[in-house]
Amino acid sequence: MATKPSISKGTRDFSSVEIAKRNYLKNILQITFEEYGFSPIETPSFEKLETLTGVYGDEGDRLVFKILNSGEKIKRADISAYNNGENHKFIKSISEKALRYDLTVPFARYVVQHQNELTFPFRRYQIQPVWRADRPQRGRFQEFIQCDADIVGNRSLWQEVEVLHLYDRIFNKLRIKDVNLRINHRNILEAIITIFEDKSRIYDFTVTLDKLNKIGKKEVFKELIGKNFHSKLLDIIEKIFGLQDNFQNQIKFLKPLFTNNQKGLEGISELEFITNSFKLCSSDSVVLKFDFSLARGLNYYTGMIVEADSPKNINIGSIGGGGRYDNLTNVFGMDEMSGVGVSFGFERIFLVMDQLGLFPDNLSYSTKVLFINFGDSAAEIAYSYMMKLRDKNVSSELYPTAAKLNKQLAYANSKGIKSVILMGSNEIRKKVFELKDMDSGKQTTYSLSKLINLF
Amino acid sequence: MATKPSISKGTRDFSSVEIAKRNYLKNILQITFEEYGFSPIETPSFEKLETLTGVYGDEGDRLVFKILNSGEKIKRADISAYNNGENHKFIKSISEKALRYDLTVPFARYVVQHQNELTFPFRRYQIQPVWRADRPQRGRFQEFIQCDADIVGNRSLWQEVEVLHLYDRIFNKLRIKDVNLRINHRNILEAIITIFEDKSRIYDFTVTLDKLNKIGKKEVFKELIGKNFHSKLLDIIEKIFGLQDNFQNQIKFLKPLFTNNQKGLEGISELEFITNSFKLCSSDSVVLKFDFSLARGLNYYTGMIVEADSPKNINIGSIGGGGRYDNLTNVFGMDEMSGVGVSFGFERIFLVMDQLGLFPDNLSYSTKVLFINFGDSAAEIAYSYMMKLRDKNVSSELYPTAAKLNKQLAYANSKGIKSVILMGSNEIRKKVFELKDMDSGKQTTYSLSKLINLF
Numbered sequence: 017m018a019t020k021p022s023i024s025k026g027t028r029d030f031s032s033v034e035i036a037k038r039n040y041l042k043n044i045l046q047i048t049f050e051e052y053g054f055s056p057i058e059t060p061s062f063e064k065l066e067t068l069t070g071v072y073g074d075e076g077d078r079l080v081f082k083i084l085n086s087g088e089k090i091k092r093a094d095i096s097a098y099n100n101g102e103n104h105k106f107i108k109s110i111s112e113k114a115l116r117y118d119l120t121v122p123f124a125r126y127v128v129q130h131q132n133e134l135t136f137p138f139r140r141y142q143i144q145p146v147w148r149a150d151r152p153q154r155g156r157f158q159e160f161i162q163c164d165a166d167i168v169g170n171r172s173l174w175q176e177v178e179v180l181h182l183y184d185r186i187f188n189k190l191r192i193k194d195v196n197l198r199i200n201h202r203n204i205l206e207a208i209i210t211i212f213e214d215k216s217r218i219y220d221f222t223v224t225l226d227k228l229n230k231i232g233k234k235e236v237f238k239e240l241i242g243k244n245f246h247s248k249l250l251d252i253i254e255k256i257f258g259l260q261d262n263f264q265n266q267i268k269f270l271k272p273l274f275t276n277n278q279k280g281l282e283g284i285s286e287l288e289f290i291t292n293s294f295k296l297c298s299s300d301s302v303v304l305k306f307d308f309s310l311a312r313g314l315n316y317y318t319g320m321i322v323e324a325d326s327p328k329n330i331n332i333g334s335i336g337g338g339g340r341y342d343n344l345t346n347v348f349g350m351d352e353m354s355g356v357g358v359s360f361g362f363e364r365i366f367l368v369m370d371q372l373g374l375f376p377d378n379l380s381y382s383t384k385v386l387f388i389n390f391g392d393s394a395a396e397i398a399y400s401y402m403m404k405l406r407d408k409n410v411s412s413e414l415y416p417t418a419a420k421l422n423k424q425l426a427y428a429n430s431k432g433i434k435s436v437i438l439m440g441s442n443e444i445r446k447k448v449f450e451l452k453d454m455d456s457g458k459q460t461t462y463s464l465s466k467l468i469n470l471f
Numbered sequence: 472m473a474t475k476p477s478i479s480k481g482t483r484d485f486s487s488v489e490i491a492k493r494n495y496l497k498n499i500l501q502i503t504f505e506e507y508g509f510s511p512i513e514t515p516s517f518e519k520l521e522t523l524t525g526v527y528g529d530e531g532d533r534l535v536f537k538i539l540n541s542g543e544k545i546k547r548a549d550i551s552a553y554n555n556g557e558n559h560k561f562i563k564s565i566s567e568k569a570l571r572y573d574l575t576v577p578f579a580r581y582v583v584q585h586q587n588e589l590t591f592p593f594r595r596y597q598i599q600p601v602w603r604a605d606r607p608q609r610g611r612f613q614e615f616i617q618c619d620a621d622i623v624g625n626r627s628l629w630q631e632v633e634v635l636h637l638y639d640r641i642f643n644k645l646r647i648k649d650v651n652l653r654i655n656h657r658n659i660l661e662a663i664i665t666i667f668e669d670k671s672r673i674y675d676f677t678v679t680l681d682k683l684n685k686i687g688k689k690e691v692f693k694e695l696i697g698k699n700f701h702s703k704l705l706d707i708i709e710k711i712f713g714l715q716d717n718f719q720n721q722i723k724f725l726k727p728l729f730t731n732n733q734k735g736l737e738g739i740s741e742l743e744f745i746t747n748s749f750k751l752c753s754s755d756s757v758v759l760k761f762d763f764s765l766a767r768g769l770n771y772y773t774g775m776i777v778e779a780d781s782p783k784n785i786n787i788g789s790i791g792g793g794g795r796y797d798n799l800t801n802v803f804g805m806d807e808m809s810g811v812g813v814s815f816g817f818e819r820i821f822l823v824m825d826q827l828g829l830f831p832d833n834l835s836y837s838t839k840v841l842f843i844n845f846g847d848s849a850a851e852i853a854y855s856y857m858m859k860l861r862d863k864n865v866s867s868e869l870y871p872t873a874a875k876l877n878k879q880l881a882y883a884n885s886k887g888i889k890s891v892i893l894m895g896s897n898e899i900r901k902k903v904f905e906l907k908d909m910d911s912g913k914q915t916t917y918s919l920s921k922l923i924n925l926f
Contacts, residue, residue: 172871
């Protein structure tokens with residue numbers, strides 16, 4: 017292998033500068049989750065293939081990275097399945113494991129497997145990488161961090177309030193302002209549909225509605241008409257759109273329409289409770305909005321739905337989302353595990369912060385102090401002082417060889433080391449040292465006895 | 472999937488209690504590396520298959536987890552290779568990526584790929600999971616943490632001293648005492664061999680020598696005789712063993728034997744420098760010993776070799792190791808990249824600490840304060856006080872429903888929450904709250920205005 021090596025497409029190396037930023041973001045997420053009583057769990061990087069198959073849909077099944085069986089097992093490949101074009105069967109014959117595709121399914125598996133050890137309502141957060149065989153492209157990676165917080169085992173609406181506050185508090189700490197937090201309720205969508213249509217048309221309806229931000233109101237209506245939705249339904253939608261951004265007026269308009277629909281009224285009153293309780297203690301980093309067009313993952317969510325948009329000047333789409341679900345664990349044979357959860361789009365939030373210059377300037381893993389090396393006998397003394405600095409948690413190094421001073425100073429410069437200590441045999445005899453400030457270039461003489469307390 | 476789900480063999484879920492301990496260990500490693508001027512890097516979980524093939528030997532090639540190509544690419548399986556039993560060729564036709572097997576090869580790849588961005592000598596640490604298709608067994612996992620620190624791009628012996636001090640300082644901070652740090656030097660092994668044998672026999676020689684701890688001195692000699700090693704060589708070894716644990720005497724004995732072997736004398740003088748410099752500032756958590764029988768990875772190491780043994784009362788073998796190498800990056804076409812590095816056996820050190828009870832008792836992600844829920848209107852007030860506690864970084868929760876008090880207290884107990892705040896409509900009217908200490912059961916009344924400063 018003589019050519020310069022490279023990494024696999026869609027993956028990234030991280031230098032210490034990048035890690036410092038990523039850890040800054042990660043730490044704020046962790047600390048806030050913990051303030052809110054969430055505790056961390058971690059699940060393995062790979063799970064049994066059967067755990068991760070058939071739960072993400074056909075597209076998901078294709079994007080899950082499968083791990084090849086090792087050793088003798090590879091010899092059990094089902095070649096006739098391969099020849100018949102039965103890809104799934106062929107894959108199953110040579111693979112038993114797959115890489116984590118999201119954090120939801122492993123979390124569901126965790127809750128069922130450890131149900132007897134957990135205290136419910138169970139609040140957990142999880143920040144781990146996931147892997148997807150997406151075609152790599154700008155800003156899209158095959159390995160990236162996901163970050164989820166969930167409360168499961170209880171239907172109290174206070175928990176919806178809690179997860180909305182997580183967004184508010186975390187974006188506030190990160191100094192990301194003006195995040196639209198759009199909420200909706202599954203029941204409201206359903207109630208509107210069932211005034212004039214069969215309930216089953218909700219999916220067809222929301223598929224179109226969901227395109228609002230992409231294609232605009234006009235095209236949405238064209239599509240709904242094309243799908244033969246009732247003209248009176250379209251009138252209602254037209255009116256709700258007209259009341260945009262005013263939750264009170266939207267509610268006032270919807271309530272009379274739902275007089276015969278108990279679930280619809282429940283949806284409204286749930287959003288009212290959530291909105292009022294949220295506003296009691298919000299920090300104004302987010303703007304909570306009712307958005308009737310929001311319809312994420314209706315197969316999964318059963319109550320409130322939420323989505324966090326990136327700030328207006330940054331065109332990056334959603335930076336988080338979640339909602340109330342009732343069937344987290346059904347696929348693993350455990351019914352009625354209701355919960356509410358939110359995701360933070362770690363990689364996108366990172367981009368937002370980078371673009372807005374929200375990372376503090378002083379993030380760095382740089383060494384603080386470099387001791388110049390003037391040859392072994394002086395270096396020995398320098399080394400012992402350096403060890404004392406390290407005992408005080410001051411990150412320090414001794415240059416490894418007695419190279420020319422310029423070379424040693426260049427090393428300090430290149431690594432961003434701010435303080436350089438010069439301590440040759442002359443200085444040591446006089447019991448002093450020189451401290452060079454690399455920013456100003458200024459050099460000051462101090463008594464050796466002062467060295468440890470100077471930093 | 473009606474059966475209770477489970478994880479793949481050789482992998483682990485981690486609860487927050489386990490994560491608290493693992494993070495305690497991880498933080499001490501990180502902080503100490505940073506005190507020593509090492510900064511973190513991270514490499515992707517998977518690399519190109521070609522990067523990870525042919526570098527770990529046949530056994531390694533077998534144990535590297537390969538990732539199955541996805542999408543249409545799976546249709547390019549080389550079935551004739553499969554039918555001819557050409558496993559490697561077959562695998563290459565369906566896999567282009569593999570999971571990280573260790574941190575050394577990705578680090579070498581990183582150094583070559585980013586050589587123009589790095590400042591040499593380059594000090595990096597890396598703490599990331601690796602994956603191996605080992606047969607899972609007690610204490611052996613297919614996913615586990617590795618932890619490496621290296622300094623590359625310079626041959627100064629001060630760097631050997633640095634990495635030995637890392638062991639000393641880290642074991643000291645973890646309160647692991649009496650770790651034997653056994654060192655040897657490649658040149659010394661080679662010099663001894665070449666007095667009576669051809670240099671090429673060093674591998675044959677050290678394979679046997681390496682078994683000393685397992686099979687004992689008698690069996691080692693039997694094997695060396697069986698391999699026809701010169702009887703005078705065996706005499707020398709016998710004598711060195713007799714001088715065990717006394718570096719000065721061992722050196723005194725070896726020096727005259729090496730009069731015609733410059734490299735042997737260099738090896739001795741290097742170990743003398745390293746030993747003397749190390750002892751200037753060691754904390755006595757480790758005992759540095761010359762061990763002539765130590766011969767780890769001779770294909771790789773070219774100077775000092777080191778191995779850290781677990782404390783005597785814990786029979787778990789090596790908890791770390793490393794040494795000086797000259798050819799880190801040769802495989803990627805970059806010559807003469809010398810460096811010195813050490814590994815910390817994260818999972819084994821964890822076991823040592825667990826067995827010795829060295830994890831602090833107070834490690835936990837538990838919520839500190841639970842607010843009892845007395846129904847929505849009182850809960851609203853409680854919620855606003857709770858939010859103020861959270862602003863002060865006090866981890867707090869409101870019980871989500873107005874369940875019976877006993878149930879809410881049981882929740883606090885089960886989660887290890889120490890402080891419970893009772894604030895019903897009566898208390899709120901009187902502007903007081905009750906604080907229940909869950910350890911003592913004692914309940915005290917305070918003025919509401921005191922709540923925030925109490926924690």
